[in-house]
Amino acid sequence: MDDWQRSLRGALRKPEEIARKFGLDVEEVRRIAKTFKIQITPYYAGLIKERGDAMWRQMVPDPAELRTGSGVADPLEEDHDSPVPSIVHRYPDRCLFLVSHSCASYCRFCTRKRKVGDPSKIHPRYIEDGLAYIRAHGEIRDVIVSGGDPLMLSDRRLEAVIKGVRAVPHVEIIRVGTRVPCVLPQRVTEKLAAMLKKYHPLYVNVHFNHPDELTPEATRALGLLADAGIPLGNQTVLLKGVNDDPLVMRRLMQRLLAARVRPYYIYQADYVSGTEHLRTTVEKGLEIMEALRGWTSGLAVPYYCIDAPGGGGKIPVLPKYIQSITDERVVLRNYAGELFVYPQVKAKPKRKPRPAAAPCYSLEA
Ligand SMILES: *Cc1c(COP(=O)(O)O)cnc(C)c1O
Ligand code: SF4
Numbered sequence: 425m426d427d428w429q430r431s432l433r434g435a436l437r438k439p440e441e442i443a444r445k446f447g448l449d450v451e452e453v454r455r456i457a458k459t460f461k462i463q464i465t466p467y468y469a470g471l472i473k474e475r476g477d478a479m480w481r482q483m484v485p486d487p488a489e490l491r492t493g494s495g496v497a498d499p500l501e502e503d504h505d506s507p508v509p510s511i512v513h514r515y516p517d518r519c520l521f522l523v524s525h526s527c528a529s530y531c532r533f534c535t536r537k538r539k540v541g542d543p544s545k546i547h548p549r550y551i552e553d554g555l556a557y558i559r560a561h562g563e564i565r566d567v568i569v570s571g572g573d574p575l576m577l578s579d580r581r582l583e584a585v586i587k588g589v590r591a592v593p594h595v596e597i598i599r600v601g602t603r604v605p606c607v608l609p610q611r612v613t614e615k616l617a618a619m620l621k622k623y624h625p626l627y628v629n630v631h632f633n634h635p636d637e638l639t640p641e642a643t644r645a646l647g648l649l650a651d652a653g654i655p656l657g658n659q660t661v662l663l664k665g666v667n668d669d670p671l672v673m674r675r676l677m678q679r680l681l682a683a684r685v686r687p688y689y690i691y692q693a694d695y696v697s698g699t700e701h702l703r704t705t706v707e708k709g710l711e712i713m714e715a716l717r718g719w720t721s722g723l724a725v726p727y728y729c730i731d732a733p734g735g736g737g738k739i740p741v742l743p744k745y746i747q748s749i750t751d752e753r754v755v756l757r758n759y760a761g762e763l764f765v766y767p768q769v770k771a772k773p774k775r776k777p778r779p780a781a782a783p784c785y786s787l788e789a
Contacts (some may be wrong), residue, residue, distance in 0.1 A: 428611040432528060434463045440606065445469070446484050456485040460698060461530045461541030467530050468607045471636060478634040478666040481702065483529050488701035495697035497538045501735035509547070510554035514737055518566035521554050523585050527573045528608035533663055533702045535694040535731075540572050555588045558595065565596040565609045568629075575604035575611050583619050590623045598623060599660075603631040605645040612645035617652040630685060633667050635675040643683045650684040657688035660726070662712070668704045670715030677716065677724035687726035692741075695733050706741065714743045718759025 436442050439457050442464075443450035456462065464483045471479045505514040512520040525543050527534075534540055558564050567589050572584060589598055600620070604611045620626055628649055632638060650656055658680050660667065667673050677687045690712070693703045709728050716725045729738040747755035747763060754766045 426613070428608055428613075431466060431608065431610055432644070434466050436466070436469055436530070437462060437635060442485065446480075447475070448485070449675055453485055453489050455490055456487070460485070460532075460537055463527070463530045463541070465529050465608050465611065467641070468709075471639070476665070478636065478672075481663065481665045482531055482533070482633060483695055484532075486532060486701060489532060489698040491700065492697075492770055494700045495695050496733070497697055499695040499733045500535065501733075502536075502719040504735055508550060508553040508557050510550035511557050513557075513561070514735065515562075517563055518568065519558070519561075519564055520568045520570050521558065521585075521589065523551055523554070523574050523582075524571035524576045525567055526576045527571070528576065528604055528611070531603070533661055533693055533696070533699045535696055536572075537696055537698060544550055547708050551585060551588075555673075557593075558589065558737050559592050562594045564592075565594060566599065567595055568599045568601055570601040573602050573604055574600055575602045575608075575616075579619055582616075586620070586623050586626070597625045597627065599627045599629055601629045601631075605649070606632050606637050609639075609645035612648055614648065614714075617648045617654075620649070620654060621652040624653065627655050627657065629659060629660075629688060631659050632676065632680060632685075633663060635672065635679045638679040638683055646683045646685055656685040658685045658726070659689040659691060661691050661693055662704055662709050663693055663702045664704045666702070668708050668712075670712050672684050673712045674716060674720055674724070678720060679723065679725070681724055687724060689738070690726050690728045692728070692730040692736075694731055709741065713741075714759070717743070 429558045436445060437452055439453040439462070442448065442462060443453045454464070462485050468479065468483060468505055472484070474480070502512045502514075505512050507513055510522045512522070525540060525547070530540060558567060569585065569589065574585070577585070586598060586600075589595055620628070630646070632642075646656060660673075660676065662668060669678060673690070680687055690709065692706060692709055693699060695703075713725075715729045727740050728742070729740050731738050745757050747753075747757050750768070752768055754768065756766060758764060
């Protein structure tokens, strides 16, 4: 057994243990555990400094999760875009490939709260079906290996999956989405990095939500992956009481860059049942984006997206930088709130009417 597997064995998961460790009512924890999976790695539990802090809010169960009345089980309607259980195919040229049902720690805000930790929802036998689907769909040039957390698989099983995807001639890039460098950094070993390196071009997308998660251990894990030539991106979920503060978010983005990770997305928290206490307003997200752009390195500025309920996909949301736009001039506002004028090109052909619907970029080159 590897070190990380031993560490995972020692994860907090029994309601009695959790209640004792965090001073919670055991009956309450038992009730939550009936609906939502609970698990916290000893490493991540060690990052919690006090009751209700950013790390606590992400992982320690809260009775508010059982409050009904808002949120839905599958807000993104991923099930509608699942031709086989392990595939979510929503966009023209890329798909998610769900290869593991488990995670090292279970985030209280998880969009797939209904699926994670339940082996019947993401089963190993679906992996073969997923590979067959990818093989049969020549338009898929980008496969996002996800879950659960794909790094919960042993090196051997993970390699079998990645090798299978890499063997499909029309797949150009592979992405691995994982929270493991944040919650179980011991899992990232020289051996793992050497294995992943064989399947380039391969990207790894990690998930950090607070600057205090970038510990020396996490930074070491990220460095190993970067040294293997793997471009690293990060996604962050905007969460109340965790990172809904422009200064915390700026620090997080800067620390990611220092660990050689390029911030990719900030997501508005999804409308998932059991997560209302962690959601913020969209205005808060816009305020944070305003506090990033211009005030720090452009590399530290990710896209802010809302994954539209009902299956619309990720929609980027931007602060309003165009004040007005006419045939003559565009009035722009910069990051500091000052106005500037950009003159439009003079010899203009007749204005085309705006298209009623969104443009369609077909797959044909
Ligand atoms: C997020 C996501 C992708 C990847 O989107 P990118 O914008 O290319 O990173 C692909 N498929 C689904 C279903 C997704 O949710
Ligand atoms: S690691 Fe990702 S999939 Fe797993 S519980 Fe957290 S948010 Fe959900």
